[in-house]
Amino acid sequence: DAGVIQSPRHEVTEMGQEVTLRCKPISGHNSLFWYRQTMMRGLELLIYFNNNVPIDDSGMPEDRFSAKMPNASFSTLKIQPSEPRDSAVYFCASSSRTSGRGTQYFGPGTRLTVL
């Protein structure tokens, strides 16, 4: 079975450019999470969706960040405009009611570098 799929795996862009990260959760999973990981701050939850509805976006750093989940099999995280401090690894994870408490399946991540 395919796991969580993220694209692109690596992104290098210049400050001020728009960046769009994509995620396809595991089929049948109804919860989707976006995380950011840096050496200094570790793994931080940005936003999560249940049944395609955003439930908690309190971790989104600022208005430059936005996330959508138009259907159960696709989500995007957009940064516009990007800044060097946005450089990090961005993970998407999904879970279901039957996957067990605390079990989230992570994608391989997108390594973002903003120059």
Next chain:
Amino acid sequence: RKEVEQDPGPFNVPEGATVAFNCTYSNSASQSFFWYRQDCRKEPKLLMSVYSSGNEDGRFTAQLNRASQYISLLIRDSKLSDSATYLCVVNPEGGTASKLTFGTGTRLQVTL
């Protein structure tokens, strides 16, 4: 105070050694607890849940002390393949769809 705190390490231990990591959490109402493992430049993966009575999975033993709000992970007979970062994780709300709070991780390096 951070919601979940861990010693970042690194813990450098020889193969075969026993090593223990601790983690503290700030929210006394937290419902469930876990250890995740993250290999270098890879995604985190669930290692095991942590139950109040303590639980064991092969060489790994997890303990929870609710009164002191700390969680531990013990690894016996360390293998080279155990080298990774171990993330302490707390679910403050309960339920499968609620958010997890991750510690920054403890790095373990097992050597020959």
